[in-house]
Amino acid sequence: MAELAATHGEGLGRLVVVNWAPEAIGLVRALQGLGAASLVLIGTHAAAAVEASLVAARARGSVEYLAASVGDGVEVFAEFLGRAASVATAGSVIVLPHRGRGETDAFSRLTCTAIHRACRGQPPRIVVAVEDPEATHEFAGLGVTTIFYPGFLRAALLAHACLDLGVLRFMLALLRGGLRVQSWPLPPELRERSFRDACLAVETDPEGRPVTLLGLFDAERTMVVNPGPGRSLAGATGLLVLTGQDT
Amino acid sequence: MxxxxxxxxxxxxxxxxxxxxxxxxxxxxxxxxxxxxxxxxxxxxxxxxxxxxxxxxxxxxxxxxxxxxxxxxxxxxxxxxxxxxxxxxxxxxxxxxxxxxxxxxxxxxxxxxxxxxxxxxxxxxxxxxxxxxxxxxxxxxxxxxxxxxxxxxxxxxxxxxxxxxxxxxxxxxxxxxxxxxxxxxxxxxxxxxxxxxxxxxxxxxxxxxxxxxxxxxxxxxxxxxxxxxxxxxxxxxxxxxxxxxxxxxxxxxxxxxxxxxxxxxxxxxxxxxxxxxxxxxxxxxxxxxxxxxxxxxxxxxxxxxxxxxxxxxxxxxxxxxxxxxxxxxxxxxxxxxxxxxxxxHHAAAQRERRANWTGALEGAAALLGLGLLLWLLRRALRRRGIATGFGFEGQLSNPLVPFAAFVLVVVCSTYVVWWLEHDSNTRLRTLNDSFWEMNTFATGNFSAEALKTSGARLIGAVATILGLGLLAWFTAALTNIFAQDQTRLWRRTHEHLVVLNFREDMLPLIRLLRSPGPTRLRSLHVVVPDALPKRVRLQLGKIKALTIHYDNPEAPENLGVLRLPRASRVIVLGGGSSGLGGGEASSYDPLRIARAVHQACARDPHNLALQGKSGHAGRELTVATSWSPGEQATRVPLQLPVTLVETSEAEPDEIFEPFSGWLIPVDSQQLGYTWLATACRDPAFAEFFSGIVAFSDANAEVYTVPLPAAWQGQSWRALRRALYGVTAPERGAGAVPLGLYRASLSEQTRRPSAHADLRTRLLINPPHDTMVAAGDLLVGLSEDEAALRQIVRHLRLPA
Structure with a gap:
């Protein structure tokens, strides 16, 4: 399994967070906790006003704060992102809701438009947090990878808690980093085998820790979770693996 | 002569x-x-x-x-x-x-x-x-x-x-x-x-x-x-x-x-x-x-x-x-x-008139006597404090009222129609004939052929119209009773779900709890603060099987009606955290609500019976409280519901430590940030997590199910290998074993309670030589819970 370990990356690299505010210091902690090497925070607050909240974060790693907003104009903001934040070279960009100026998700969309232009149509991974799930479709064509609806996350966690505490524990383990969902390449010797064969073959990670095969990625790179033991791996482009332990 | x-x-x-x-x-x-x-x-x-x-x-x-x-x-x-x-x-x-x-x-x-x-x-x-x-x-x-x-x-x-x-x-x-x-x-x-x-x-x-x-x-x-x-x-x-x-x-x-x-x-x-x-x-x-x-x-x-x-x-x-x-x-x-x-004859006519007058006077005297008797009876009942008012409005939903009125209509029309036609109508020879004929009429089957005279037909038509109306009233009253029964069913306070300090952005929680699944059958009680907008209250009011309580959740006495010790889960929401990157002032504090939950449980009749006079509830409100040596050790533990409290960065988990036996703090805002960070680190995480959380159509829902006793003492490796070889017989879908949900050892010596869930350990990706213990639950991915149960039921021990 040594070759598998070499294929999945560790750490977050450099990240850009747009519409950041001191109230979201928890995000900084979470990113640093997962190994973010460098953070660029962009917000509307004056730099002096956020310095106090960033002291602890800066002790843990590189954190740069820039004051700017898409409210200045999409073109101006795009130019700023490209020039001052080097957004095109970031590993990921997180767009937080920007409250206080009209409809929050509309501003997030303008922000994504600016990022898209700053990267000349080749943006890095963009993760957007929205407040209204109905606004999801508005982000089509802007290179957004993931749209996150925090309200649904809270509701879903509590609803699962009402149903099955074991499942809630599993989800919390996924969220808190004890467990990881990773994509591994498909070993050549398994290409003509079934999903059951792959499950029996992939039982540990390169360090010998137990893992669980959750599913696969088909020829179109579509994730297929729990495809069934008889599913052939022919045409599969990767494996979906659950790693880590939670006790 | x-x-x-x-x-x-x-x-x-x-x-x-x-x-x-x-x-x-x-x-x-x-x-x-x-x-x-x-x-x-x-x-x-x-x-x-x-x-x-x-x-x-x-x-x-x-x-x-x-x-x-x-x-x-x-x-x-x-x-x-x-x-x-x-x-x-x-x-x-x-x-x-x-x-x-x-x-x-x-x-x-x-x-x-x-x-x-x-x-x-x-x-x-x-x-x-x-x-x-x-x-x-x-x-x-x-x-x-x-x-x-x-x-x-x-x-x-x-x-x-x-x-x-x-x-x-x-x-x-x-x-x-x-x-x-x-x-x-x-x-x-x-x-x-x-x-x-x-x-x-x-x-x-x-x-x-x-x-x-x-x-x-x-x-x-x-x-x-x-x-x-x-x-x-x-x-x-x-x-x-x-x-x-x-x-x-x-x-x-x-x-x-x-x-x-x-x-x-x-x-x-x-x-x-x-x-x-x-x-x-x-x-x-x-x-x-x-x-x-x-x-x-x-x-x-x-x-x-x-x-x-x-x-x-x-x-x-x-x-x-x-x-x-x-x-x-x-x-x-x-x-x-x-x-x-x-x-x-003139002389006979005089006698007839005299007899009629006598009859009328006797009838009037009888009515007067009856009225007087009823008046005296009512006065006597009132003096004894027994309510005698009919309260028509209160009787509208009583099906006995239209039924009695229906009977009265049938009986009266029976007699009148019989009196009008029994001499001439072969279908109404007796009161019995007339009774069944009028029943036919009053249930909406009017027939001009059955009656001969106009007077009787008029009575028949009136009986038909009144009968139809009364039957409709009767049906509506019964329907109302069934609806109320259903309401009572949905308001029952056993194995129910309670949401305290509800706020607008948690409407998805209510939708999820009312979506098809096991929680849909549980009664749901939601305590809303005064500050909740009216439009949200109206929206909640439209949700079936949901009871809204307009109360301050920080006051234990307000929570008494919820019978919290018998609740399946209690969810305490924060006051104003409505999204990432900011929050609003909380109207009610989750910690104070948690205390109120504890107090309300201590005052619950069930816990009072368990505690006796020396229990928590026996402690009077006073200036200072002294703990006698060993008092805590001799206390009978309270029955408390498994409670999830939504916390924030301002309220670290440690402040809920005194309640750790029954309370799980969930910092949902921080979890949201963690989610964002994890989504940046693991590209597959977001899609996988969304799938299992939202009960998507894929075979990717997580459940825990008990394992057959025969598997106790078998290794996790053997179990997972066996699971990979089985598909649900009726569905054809497979299961992915994730791990075990293990009861804590200390729990085995205590009486079972809802708290057992809190004292268990989640073993995801356990070492392959881990042995399955008694009470272990299998955590697995499957199409749904029934499919996972089927697969477990068909497991075969290795030779």
Whole structure:
């Protein structure tokens, strides 16, 4: 399994967070906790006003704060992102809701438009947090990878808690980093085998820790979770693996 | 004395205006002077010797003689009603007993006009000519008894209609008797004139003998119900009573409305009848007549008034005499026939009015008495503090009210329609018939065919409309009860879910809890703060099976109604965290709510019973609290619900440490940030997590299910390998084993409770040599919970 370990990356690299505010210091902690090497925070607050909240974060790693907003104009903001934040070279960009100026998700969309232009149509991974799930479709064509609806996350966690505490524990383990969902390449010797064969073959990670095969990625790179033991791996482009332990 | 022989006295006094007063004066004079004393006896026509009429005449004569009223009856045996009516009209009888159909036909004959009619015998009963009928004015004194038409048919023959008689010999009585005349019109109503029938000419006894020889098919007699002769025939087994065909009865009454529909009941003939038979009844009436020439003669009228009064007195006495019970006397002035054309005699009419007044006064007194009784009863109940108000608005949802009203409508309409039509409608012979007919009407099946008169149809229509309305009310009330029951079901406080301090952005939580799945069947109680916008409350109100409580969740007493110790889960929401990157001020503090939950549980009756006086609830509110040594160790633990509290960065998990045994803090905002960070690190995480959280259609839902006991002591490696080899038999989907959810060792020594879930350990990706222990649950990915259970059920241990 040594070759598998070499294929999945560790750490977050450099990240850009747009519409950041001191109230979201928890995000900084979470990113640093997962190994973010460098953070660029962009917000509307004056730099002096956020310095106090960033002291602890800066002790843990590189954190740069820039004051700017898409409210200045999409073109101006795009130019700023490209020039001052080097957004095109970031590993990921997180767009937080920007409250206080009209409809929050509309501003997030303008922000994504600016990022898209700053990267000349080749943006890095963009993760957007929205407040209204109905606004999801508005982000089509802007290179957004993931749209996150925090309200649904809270509701879903509590609803699962009402149903099955074991499942809630599993989800919390996924969220808190004890467990990881990773994509591994498909070993050549398994290409003509079934999903059951792959499950029996992939039982540990390169360090010998137990893992669980959750599913696969088909020829179109579509994730297929729990495809069934008889599913052939022919045409599969990767494996979906659950790693880590939670006790 | 005889009214027919009375001299013409004071004929000129017969002025129309003063006739009544002068009549009274003369009548008084007649009485004062001994009126009828010493006068000639009144001629009283009865019937054949030994018959009912003859016996009644003799009884009346004897009574009058015994009473010494001065009126003497000279009873004369006759051939029956025909002779009696003729002799009344020609003045050779003063009083007579006549069958009412014969009398009414004679009266109708007297109304005929034209000299041509006078010279012919015509077709009236007993061949009474109009000329004869006009010679005297018939006056009804009273109906005395009832007779029913009995159609006795030789066994085992049963006649569906009278056409079946054909040319078979039949007996209908002696010509000249009322029975003969009645049978004649009945056969006529069936389309059979007597000329075309073979009539048996002989006495009734001879007819019976002929029937015994099978020479006679049918006998028709009009006699009182329960007559001994008929009972004898039935007992002999020679013949059975046959119902009169319904169409014949209807046609008969349409043409001769002097009859009325009446049933012959089983009670009338012991052992001779199983069911009620429809037939027609006709009354015997006591008649008098005033020659036309003397009509208006004050003296003659007064003398007749006195005689009629004494005769009515005698009739009443004889009817009340138990020894005369066999005569079956039922004196009546009205309501003995469908139509009663003969006018009531003046003296009889006076008695009728007096009786009506007496009846009305008695009825009013009874009503007054009843009202007084109810008033006294109500006052007594009120003094005892028992509520007596009806409270109509409160009764609207009581199905007994429309049901009782429906019964009242049916009962009232039953009686009224029966009263209107029982004499003429063969379908409403008895109250029982009328009751079921009215039930049909009141349930919406109105039929104009069932009723004959406009009055009855109107009552039927009203009963139909009222019945439909009341049934609708009844149905609505029942539906309301079921709905309330359902509401109560959804409001039950056992294994329920409670959400405290609800806020707008948690509407998705409610939707998820009400989406298809196990939690959908649990009652859901949501406590909302005052600050929650009205639009959100309205939205919550539309969600089925959700109870909203408008209370302050920080006050333990407000949470008592929620019976929290019996709740499946309690969720305490933060006050204002509505998204990432910022929050609003919290209206209620989650920690204070958690304390309130604890206090409310301590005050719950169930925990109070467990704790006793030394428990948490026994501690009074005071300035300071002292803990005695070892007090905590001896305490019985409270039953507390598994509670999830939404916390924030400002409230670290540590502040909830005192509640760690039953409370799980969930910092959802921080979890959101972690989610974002993880999504940046692991590209597959976001899609996978969304799939399992949102119960997507893929086979990617996470469940925990118990493992069979046979797997205890087996390795995780063996278990997971076995799971990979099985698919759900009915669905074909597989399962992905993730790990075990293990009960803590300490839990095994304690009584089971909801807290067991909190003292368990999640083992995801456990080492392969981990042994499955008792109570372990399998955590796995599958299509749904049922599929995972199926797969586990079909697991086979390794060889």
């Amino acid at each position: 005889g009214t027919g022989r009375e001299g013409q006295v004071a004929g000129d006094m017969a002025g129309s205006g003063s006739r009544r007063w002068s009549g009274w004066l003369v009548a008084g004079l007649v009485l004062l002077t001994g009126g009828v004393a010493g006068a000639e006896p009144a001629r009283f026509g009865t019937g054949s010797k030994g018959g009912d009429y003859d016996l009644l005449g003799a009884a009346l004569a004897a009574d009058l003689e015994a009473a010494g009223t001065g009126l003497t009856l000279a009873t004369e045996t006759t051939k029956g009603s025909c002779e009696n009516i003729r002799r009344l009209l020609d003045g050779t009888l003063d009083f007579a007993l006549v069958q009412y159909d014969v009398a009414a036909e004679a009266y109708r004959a007297s109304q005929a006009h034209g000299t041509e009619a006078d010279t012919r015998l015509g077709g009236w009963m007993c061949k009474v000519s109009p000329k004869l009928a006009r010679e005297a004015e018939l006056r009804l004194i009273s109906a005395v008894s009832d007779s029913a038409v009995h159609m006795l048919v030789r066994r085992p023959v049963r006649l569906a209609d009278l056409d079946a008689i054909g040319l078979a010999p039949i007996f209908i009585g002696k010509d000249g008797s009322g029975s003969f005349e009645t049978a004649r019109v009945i056969l006529g109503a069936s389309g059979h004139p007597l000329e075309h029938l073979q009539l048996f000419t002989g006495s009734a006894d001879e007819a019976l003998e002929a029937m015994g020889r099978r020479e006679l098919l049918m006998m028709m007699r009009t006699t009182s119900r329960g007559h001994a002769d008929v009972q004898d025939v039935l007992d002999s087994g020679l013949a059975a009573l046959n119902p009169l065909p319904e169409d014949v009865i209807n046609r008969l009454i349409d043409g001769y409305p002097y009859y009325r529909v009446c049933p012959i009941e089983p009670k009338h003939y012991r052992g001779g009848l199983e069911y009620s038979l429809p037939t027609v009844c006709v009354s015997a009436v006591l008649l008098t007549a005033m020659p036309r020439a003397k009509v208006g003669d004050v003296r003659a009228e007064a003398a007749q008034d006195v005689a009629v009064g004494q005769l009515l007195d005698a009739l009443g006495r004889v009817a009340a005499d138990p020894q005369q019970h066999a005569l079956g006397l039922e004196p009546r002035f009205r309501d003995f026939a469908e139509k009663e054309p003969i006018p009531l």
